[in-house]
Amino acid sequence: MSITEKALDVLEDCVIDKDVLEVACGSADLSVTLSSVARTVNCIDLVDFRLNPEVGKRLNVKFSLMDAAQMSFADSSFDTVVIYNAAYHIKDKLDRILSECLRVAKQGGAVCVISSFSIDKAIIERDVATSLNELDVHYELLYDKTFTCVKISV
Numbered sequence: 460m461s462i463t464e465k466a467l468d469v470l471e472d473c474v475i476d477k478d479v480l481e482v483a484c485g486s487a488d489l490s491v492t493l494s495s496v497a498r499t500v501n502c503i504d505l506v507d508f509r510l511n512p513e514v515g516k517r518l519n520v521k522f523s524l525m526d527a528a529q530m531s532f533a534d535s536s537f538d539t540v541v542i543y544n545a546a547y548h549i550k551d552k553l554d555r556i557l558s559e560c561l562r563v564a565k566q567g568g569a570v571c572v573i574s575s576f577s578i579d580k581a582i583i584e585r586d587v588a589t590s591l592n593e594l595d596v597h598y599e600l601l602y603d604k605t606f607t608c609v610k611i612s613v
Contacts, residue, residue, distance in 0.1 A: 467496065479500045479501070504524070507524060527560075530559050557594070569611060588600065
């Protein structure tokens with residue numbers, strides 16, 4: 460089982476038959492995996508040189524060059540927003556990106572920050588939690604053998 464398939468197991472209830480956004484997607488390997496169960500998957504990043512070629516082959520996946528701190532999506536555009544293995548990369552804009560993720564998530568939806576990287580774990584536990592407390596947002600901190608995950612119910 461691939462690492463993105465393991466992530467899908469953790470995120471499953473948030474993505475099946477949902478409109479999903481993956482923020483700071485990098486290669487978009489998770490987006491490709493999610494596309495097997497999600498209604499639609501949008502993925503964004505500041506660069507596209509790492510993009511998995513499968514993204515262009517999936518009818519329900521769309522990639523856009525976009526800054527996660529200033530998304531062009533309308534309010535309440537997605538059922539679920541996911542930040543996967545990217546907490547360290549976005550730490551300097553974390554507050555703004557989390558605010559944007561909450562803005563584009565639909566009421567009743569979720570925002571999930573999930574990582575298998577140890578470098579992300581401290582950021583998720585410390586910085587993401589602090590930001591969410593300051594925003595007065597309810598969240599759950601979840602762990603399994605592979606992942607640390609913050610799940611925010613919108």
